[in-house]
Amino acid sequence: MVALQTVLQSNANIARLPSGLVALFIGATSSGIGESTLQHLAQHAPAPRIYSVARPQSVAAHETLLASLRKSNPTATITLITADISLVSEIDKIVAAVTQKETKLHIFVTAGGRMAFEGREDTREGLEPSMSTRYYSPLRAVQQLLPLLNAAPSPRVLAVLAGGREAQMNEADLDLRDPANWSYWNAAVHAATMCTLALERLARGNPRLSVVHWDPGPVATPGLAKWDKYGLTPPNQRSQDEGGTRGVFLATNDRYAVQGHGGLVPVPEGLGGVNKSGGGIFLVDADGESTDNEGVLAGFRERGVDEMVWSHTEKVWAECAARARSPKDEL
Numbered sequence: 001m002v003a004l005q006t007v008l009q010s011n012a013n014i015a016r017l018p019s020g021l022v023a024l025f026i027g028a029t030s031s032g033i034g035e036s037t038l039q040h041l042a043q044h045a046p047a048p049r050i051y052s053v054a055r056p057q058s059v060a061a062h063e064t065l066l067a068s069l070r071k072s073n074p075t076a077t078i079t080l081i082t083a084d085i086s087l088v089s090e091i092d093k094i095v096a097a098v099t100q101k102e103t104k105l106h107i108f109v110t111a112g113g114r115m116a117f118e119g120r121e122d123t124r125e126g127l128e129p130s131m132s133t134r135y136y137s138p139l140r141a142v143q144q145l146l147p148l149l150n151a152a153p154s155p156r157v158l159a160v161l162a163g164g165r166e167a168q169m170n171e172a173d174l175d176l177r178d179p180a181n182w183s184y185w186n187a188a189v190h191a192a193t194m195c196t197l198a199l200e201r202l203a204r205g206n207p208r209l210s211v212v213h214w215d216p217g218p219v220a221t222p223g224l225a226k227w228d229k230y231g232l233t234p235p236n237q238r239s240q241d242e243g244g245t246r247g248v249f250l251a252t253n254d255r256y257a258v259q260g261h262g263g264l265v266p267v268p269e270g271l272g273g274v275n276k277s278g279g280g281i282f283l284v285d286a287d288g289e290s291t292d293n294e295g296v297l298a299g300f301r302e303r304g305v306d307e308m309v310w311s312h313t314e315k316v317w318a319e320c321a322a323r324a325r326s327p328k329d330e331l
């Protein structure tokens, strides 16, 4: 386990990074692990240029948060991008906003999403939002941002979801379109498992890119508070602040860089290395250590399920793009 004290010491060294770190956050608005990660990065980094995505109904609250971050770090340039990531087609707006202003992206943190306890209500793209916010949209963003990420010396993607908790899926219905196959739990398993397989595929094609798929464990966020209502309150919850403190460590420490491509915050003395998954990404547990889920993942790779997930994902993205071009087809 990486001690919180070690994490705090590392995070203090973010102040020594060169100015001008560029970071993008999705799922960092009025609540959650992403918001706390954003706060800690904005507080420590010298003259960072940070982009943060908020859906329309959260823009006002997020502007208030960003105003306070600008006050606490006057060297920071923080830009709000309005987009609803339950729609894959909205990712284009995010990518365009960052690409217009930046030539590189050092860090991309994706922490949006929710458990769909309330049941299923599809978006106008025909996707179930707990899956689009946690898988189809963030992965689309990573894929589209690769040119900017690859232009950075030590690029990193931090996906806050459920790394190491991949499990068997209904391979005949990956997006769970058939209501008989859908449940909030199946949606969570499919999103997390497809996320790892697709991120591994992207990491293999982009060898300098560090990809961290993190399972933060129980963190006392408004998202987790909703679990109470369903009698699912997990024990030993960490505070949201610790969640964000650990999140920024994973996003900035060279312990999670691709070997030979460090360049962010040096690895704390005495801390051993972390292993990558067989597919080449860091699957990291709540304590910052690598987890091993090869018992599940190796079988997927052997059977080509990773390629099947990728083809399925590209097909879904193409369908969403086609729908966005023909608004008459909207539901």
Ligand SMILES: NC(=O)c1ccc[n+]([C@@H]2O[C@H](COP(=O)([O-])OP(=O)(O)OC[C@H]3O[C@@H](n4cnc5c(N)ncnc54)[C@H](OP(=O)(O)O)[C@@H]3O)[C@@H](O)[C@H]2O)c1
Pocket (backbone or CB within 6 Å): 026, 027, 028, 029, 030, 031, 032, 033, 034, 035, 053, 054, 055, 057, 058, 083, 084, 085, 086, 087, 111, 112, 113, 114, 115, 133, 134, 160, 161, 162, 215, 216, 217, 218, 219, 220, 221, 222, 223, 224
């Ligand atoms: N907390 C935990 O214990 C825990 C444990 C394991 C895994 N996770 C996973 O970690 C991720 C973050 O969890 P959390 O507890 O921090 O969640 P949270 O408190 O519910 O925060 C989720 C964030 O996603 C944003 N978001 C949701 N739907 C969106 C949309 N359509 N468009 C744009 N932004 C949207 C929310 O913005 P708004 O302000 O607009 O709602 C918020 O900023 C989730 O994927 C969760 O499943 C959490």
